[in-house]
Amino acid sequence: MIANIPYIAAAALIIIGLYTIIFRKNLIKMLIGITIIESGVNLFLITLGYRKGGIAPIFTGAPAESTMMFPVPQALTLTSIVIGVAVLALMLSFIVHMYRHTKSLDVRKFGGDDQ
Amino acid sequence: MELSEITRIVLTTLGGAMLITLFGLVFGLIYKGIDRKIAAHMQGRIGPPLKQPFLDVRKLFVKENIVPENAVDWVFNLAPLIGLVSCITILLYLPIGGFPAIMDGVMYGKGDLILILYLLIIPSLAMVIGGFSSGSPYATVGAQREMATMIAYEFPLAIIIISLAWRLSLVADVTNVFSLATISSVPLWGLIGPIGFIGLVILLFTLFLVTPAELSKIPFDSPEAETEIADGLMVEYSGRNLAMFYLTDGVKTVVMGTLIIALFFPYNLSPILGLTSYSAMAADIMFYLVKLFLVILFSVTLIRVSVARLKIDQVVYTYWVPLTLLGLVGLICLMWDQTIMTQFNIPPIIELLGLG
Amino acid sequence: MISIDELFNTFNTGNGFWNPVLWLIAFVIIFLIIYIIRGFGNNSYKKGTGQTQVFLSGNPESDFESMHVKSSNLYWGWTESMKWIIDALKSIHTGNVSDYVLWFVIVMGVLFLFVGLI
């Protein structure tokens, strides 16, 4: 059971993130929702590669006969984090522009032409 | 492919095209005359002579061909022409009389039912675009009504055509169920059970009610409503351009009639009478012309004389609700028929009646 | 390379067929015939006279701007009889990003239900 806690946490983070996105009206808060989802997914990825009692997968200086963490999920997570930062920056810059134009951060103000 | 082959194709296309053009134009006008005569008699009038449509066309050719200054002239002039030409090309794909369709027989060129359905759109589309391009409010109103009518009647029409092909693909062991040659060589009437027969009658009835809208005839002629929008999308047309539309109307009547015949009544007289060679051809053509007359009488003349015009939103409603439901009922009958026939092992109707 | 033979091939759909090249040939031929027939007609009209004005049942022609039927008025008959469905669809399209995500979650949920996971 205790080994499942990271998975439960990941699922909880994703659901919390979705809740934030759907029910919060502030653009910044929705953005935070996205980052929460992202953290959940990253946590999930990292957990997949976890080995009990394992050490960091760096060959130099690793004691013989020791268990290492699986490096691929960590590489994936790292990539995903980098992409996440890029997306976050882009979205924030969009929000800055939108705020400059309308002086508002309410998502309902940006309804487009679909009215 | 050798050069001689290509030459042969081009030459036969040339011959076939000329023949079919002549046929379409002449018989379109003749049936227009008959239609007017009968309508007049039904209303207690004497009516114009049979050759009146020919005189009308001649008159239109002599009249001035006005292009209004609001119109986009090249679209305005081209639209009637494209409409008439594409309408005549449909005749190439239809079996006429006892002959196979020109595209199937003389040439290798082929086209099927869906193609005909789409080619039938082009004349209406040309009329719509012509109406829009004339820059007159009346014409615009008429054109948009025509477009709305097209959307409306295409729903039941699609149901009819797809249902027929679907049923045929199940009962008959044929390839190319959408080909008119296949459909008219294996008439569906004989192959289905009693419930399917009822479904088929319902589909035929629906098709009879779709035809007046396809041809812009009362009660579905709100695009042209003379009394309210002064002939609607053709209000700015005159002279030879109007003559093109007039001829298109005639040819389209023949096309729709022939299509109904090919779908539902593809029977010929000659096998029954046991005729051969030229006499068979003559008998088949005469029989075809009689069938065409009856189809036009029931789907155009009778309806247009006895009913008044509908409003445009009523037209859309009529087609999308009652007639679509009717078509679906027909389709469901055909579906039931399939299950019942296979489940209870009912022989097709032709064997029930002892004809097969 | 592609031979002429292939260009004339009929496009076969398994249940039907369509040969565009031959249709085009026939179309061109019939177009020429009809064009010649049309050529017999009268070609003239009096430019710039009352003839070329738009027919408005005798009412004076107003300025062009107001005579152009706007696109939102087109297809009145269709929109009128389909009003209920259009209004329903319009109310779904809120333009709100939260709703977009909500639809995503709904579709995912419906699929989960269909597949029988939940």
Add this chain to the structure above:
Amino acid sequence: MNFIDLIMSHAPALLVVIPLLGAFLTPLISKINDKIRNIFVISILGITAVFVLLVAQQVLDTGTITYVFGSSLQTQNNTVIRILFEIDALSIFMALVSIILAFVASIYSWGFLENETGQDKYYTLLLLMTAGMLGMVLTGDLFNFFVFIEITSIASAALIAFWTNRVKAVEAGFKYIFISTIGALFILFALALLYGQYDALNIAQLADRITFTYLDKIALIIFISALAMKGGIVPMHMWVPDAYGRAPASASLVLVAATQASLYGVFRVLFTLYGNVIHLPNISFGWILVILGLITMLVGVIMAMIQTDFKRLIAYGAVAELGYIFLGVGTGLTIIANPDIGISSAPFAVEAMKGSIFHIINDALDVGLLFMIAGAVYYATKETSLNSLGGLARNMKYTTIFFIIGLLAISGIPPMNGFASKLLIYESTYQLNPIISIIAILSSIMLLAVFVKIFQSVFLGPKLKKFDDVKEVPKSMLIAMGIVASIIIFFGLFPDLIVSNLVEPAVNALIHPENYLQGLTGGL
């Protein structure tokens, strides 16, 4: 090995590398001269197009190509541990769609963005986006797929928001990146689910090992819904009109290809990744695709009917067109996933899929052409509202002719290309259920009505005084439209040629997932 052989052996990698390198060189080159930069971008995309054609020839001749980055294929405990591209006929077909649209967009942009600032950034993003799309369709690795999705979405979101001085454009860009990110994160989650169970990221390897566990079902559903959202399938299509409508016309053009690439993802997942187990679920995923397709067509076309903005209207039309793609593929999947029927006794399934795959390229071309025309009208008049336009057929004759071609093509009137693919779809899907074909025919007529409405309100009607001095658009835009229009007519006149040479191999790639697997084991 001489130079040409060397180049050819690395051609699959070059497909992504050339636009990527070009993207980062563009800002440098635009320091020299605008004209040189434009020529540079066009030639970069032209070279990529040539490589796509070369690779296409190779794939169609010899079958699936596996290209391994770095060195030869290495395996450890039977797990592939290299990044690789796996190119089959479907991938290269999609790559062809993307590169045609990107190439045309680069030509079109020359005239269209003449007087705009920030062109160097625009072209950089355009090339980045092309690289991303090509990567998406060529990769043989799920995680790479995710990375390329993100590259594409970041680049396209920035392109959508190109006119940052307009709040609507920024808003549309924000919506797009928001939706894309959520979609991509869920895809990452789903692939993590698969990775956790099967210890592989390679699509072929996963397909080999997959057993359709409980978690696989969850992953499949997440994949389908996330990729369908990125592809703009109703009811997750609402970002489409915003994004297409507010982006510069040339960017909308490439966005069309990006959505098609997402649909490619759906098909790849269903047919290849889950290809061996797709008959296991108790419900047919084919029917889910068909139902989504029907809803997409109807909603798209009805919403298009009431739009008054030129580009939004086309965007809804594009949504409706996506429905056709789902219809045919769904029909095919229903038959394939049903072991009782089998594809050999139901040949219509193959025809339906041919229709759909053919429709992908037709849809991209038709919608692309219409977007270019919308852009041309905007360029000439600075108007996008249909209510204030009118009578442009006098001033812009060529644009009008191209529009007529696009109108006939998108509504499937013979003899244009749209008719050929729709004919295939109508005449095969009816055997699954007649209602499918009926609704498909109906919505194609409604599409005709929708686009005739544009024709009337933009090009026909009386001469408007405010448009008296409107002129035809610059030559580069006309050339771009001309290229697409002539491809449309060519496809329309010779559909048999295209279907038997390009589309059929792509369909075979879909319905025979074992070929994809062999592409990998052949390299082992």
